[in-house]
Amino acid sequence: MDLQFWIWTAVGISFSIYIGIAIWSRASSTSEFYVAGTGVSPIANGMATAADWMSAASFISMAGLISFMGYDGSVYLMGWTGGYVLLALLLAPYLRKFGKFTVPDFIGDRYYSNLARAVAVFCALIVSFTYIAGQMRGVGVVFSRYLEVDINTGVYIGMAIVLFYAVLGGMKGITYTQVAQYCVLIFAYMLPAIFISFMMTGNIIPQIGFGSEGQDGVYLLDKLDGLHRELGFTEYTSGDKSTLDLLFMMSALMVGTAGLPHVIVRFFTVKKVSDARKSAGWALLFIAVLYTTAPAVAVFSRTNFIQTVNNQIYSNLPEWFDKWESTGLIKFDDKNEDGIVKYVSDSSLNELTVDADIMTLANPEIAQLPNWVIGIMAAGALAAALSTAAGLLLVISSSVSHDLIKRIINPSVSEKNELIAARISAFGAVIMAGYFGINPPGFVAATVALAFGLAAASFFPAIVLGIFYKRMNKEGVISGMIVGILLMLFYMTKFKFGWFGGGTQSDWWFGISPEGFGTVAMMTNFLISFIVSKYTKAPPANISKLVEDIRTPSMDES
Amino acid sequence: MISNDKYWKINLKYLIILLSIWFLVSFGFGILFVDTLNQIKIKGFKLGFWFAQQGAIYVFVVLIFVYVFLMNKLDKKFKEKN
Numbered sequence: 001m002d003l004q005f006w007i008w009t010a011v012g013i014s015f016s017i018y019i020g021i022a023i024w025s026r027a028s029s030t031s032e033f034y035v036a037g038t039g040v041s042p043i044a045n046g047m048a049t050a051a052d053w054m055s056a057a058s059f060i061s062m063a064g065l066i067s068f069m070g071y072d073g074s075v076y077l078m079g080w081t082g083g084y085v086l087l088a089l090l091l092a093p094y095l096r097k098f099g100k101f102t103v104p105d106f107i108g109d110r111y112y113s114n115l116a117r118a119v120a121v122f123c124a125l126i127v128s129f130t131y132i133a134g135q136m137r138g139v140g141v142v143f144s145r146y147l148e149v150d151i152n153t154g155v156y157i158g159m160a161i162v163l164f165y166a167v168l169g170g171m172k173g174i175t176y177t178q179v180a181q182y183c184v185l186i187f188a189y190m191l192p193a194i195f196i197s198f199m200m201t202g203n204i205i206p207q208i209g210f211g212s213e214g215q216d217g218v219y220l221l222d223k224l225d226g227l228h229r230e231l232g233f234t235e236y237t238s239g240d241k242s243t244l245d246l247l248f249m250m251s252a253l254m255v256g257t258a259g260l261p262h263v264i265v266r267f268f269t270v271k272k273v274s275d276a277r278k279s280a281g282w283a284l285l286f287i288a289v290l291y292t293t294a295p296a297v298a299v300f301s302r303t304n305f306i307q308t309v310n311n312q313i314y315s316n317l318p319e320w321f322d323k324w325e326s327t328g329l330i331k332f333d334d335k336n337e338d339g340i341v342k343y344v345s346d347s348s349l350n351e352l353t354v355d356a357d358i359m360t361l362a363n364p365e366i367a368q369l370p371n372w373v374i375g376i377m378a379a380g381a382l383a384a385a386l387s388t389a390a391g392l393l394l395v396i397s398s399s400v401s402h403d404l405i406k407r408i409i410n411p412s413v414s415e416k417n418e419l420i421a422a423r424i425s426a427f428g429a430v431i432m433a434g435y436f437g438i439n440p441p442g443f444v445a446a447t448v449a450l451a452f453g454l455a456a457a458s459f460f461p462a463i464v465l466g467i468f469y470k471r472m473n474k475e476g477v478i479s480g481m482i483v484g485i486l487l488m489l490f491y492m493t494k495f496k497f498g499w500f501g502g503g504t505q506s507d508w509w510f511g512i513s514p515e516g517f518g519t520v521a522m523m524t525n526f527l528i529s530f531i532v533s534k535y536t537k538a539p540p541a542n543i544s545k546l547v548e549d550i551r552t553p554s555m556d557e558s
Numbered sequence: 559m560i561s562n563d564k565y566w567k568i569n570l571k572y573l574i575i576l577l578s579i580w581f582l583v584s585f586g587f588g589i590l591f592v593d594t595l596n597q598i599k600i601k602g603f604k605l606g607f608w609f610a611q612q613g614a615i616y617v618f619v620v621l622i623f624v625y626v627f628l629m630n631k632l633d634k635k636f637k638e639k640n
Binding site: 071073074075078081082085088089090207211212213219220221237238243247250251254274277278280281284285288291292551555 | 604
């Protein structure tokens, strides 16, 4: 069968499932719209969280990122999973016990202040918009790569689908489509990984396979280290980033993960506190399936890639090389005109430029899998992008309709009108996200990773202090959040877009990269919060009672 | 009778223990002691590298489920005694 036929079939079937689920799970109340009526089972919520969390970037780019960074890529693996431990232990159960709809809800109530609520809304919008623009672009890119349509057409199709189930179903629709999307994306990711692992090592479990021997009896990782040395790269299993920067990057990613509003809000949707803990465990387990496979895929494809192309005669290369070269993801520039491909670290001799995404995208072809597998991969990549976009969309729309309209501007708004407002703002958010997807501001790609820094710098300290430190008052938290997020914005715009005089790596404060700076901004937030709260009035007595209540289990819950 | 205070103290004790392990396997084994652990090899994996790309993640999953187990037990005791 023809490849395009399989791709359209897989994408078509998966999209019909999402639309069917959306019609079946329409939201009829604000509670259903914001938190799926708090009736989601822990396992379903775990899957939904996993799909929500794993974006197009996780699906397409992560294995490539690691295969180019080697050991240094580990901070992404540990950072993006370790955050769930913080979430499960420090945030999710207490926020569920608090039992409202959004993160600004918690901050506004706990700190008895609409100013705190407004600052939280502002932070939620900044974090979510930096993230969603990248997702819509991702939808467009996936469409254009697999289905050979224009990127913009891809964005329009993606917008229409998300619009349909997010506006109709709210959190309820999003939750159950995300469950389906998790199944699609994990199947699509594992299938080629298992095949390649078997092909290269004879072991069908990729996690074990990449520590095994290849067909020539040499351990795969030893062979790859050897190849790297030969070509002048740093050894695959050692890194070249500074230890300090690795520590700061990882902690920014962990804390940022725990502070992302679209992830936190998923834990408002389960029935009870113990379910919130449990579903964080399931979520991490479901995520770990992909995150422990990615480094294996990275090793397989990097070894395979180097062996297949380096020092080979250009005209003899396999067909997939040709195909991906025509998409611009691989570029060959025969500098010494000998017709042989040279792939080395030294940029004056290197003749090959490789886009990291190729490590996942070309997998089925390198492993010579049938065309229907590629169709499923396309559906999986779209599932990853759409599920994340939908989750973010909900945070944006509930920030506007619930936190701004209902809680600040017009508290007397009726439930029916609030629901209409929620749908209109979801609609508006899709249009805006689509606009950014079609006209990506140059900084989108650079800032998605930085959304974690922003979340770490703003939400994480405010929520953790709200639960674990009764004496924390509104003055402390508001100043902490404002200083934290502004400091982070300053550092990332300075070193990523050259504002405020710009600067290069040698100007980094304490040698810390913008990706790792979230940790510094978070520490500053904590520090400012403590100092300011020391010199201002203690919170009123009813807040102390609220915190007490969040900390202890309710007696009627079984 | 378990007081709210007592319940909270036990919870904090669990958190400190579990988060210390969380810190040890990721920041410790995965980054700070990686070179030392890399001296040890298990099949094709250098141990430090394995912790950074595999082991730490498995430990994270286990930690959450251990916390679920401990807290469910504590909650049950709390409700029975009160």
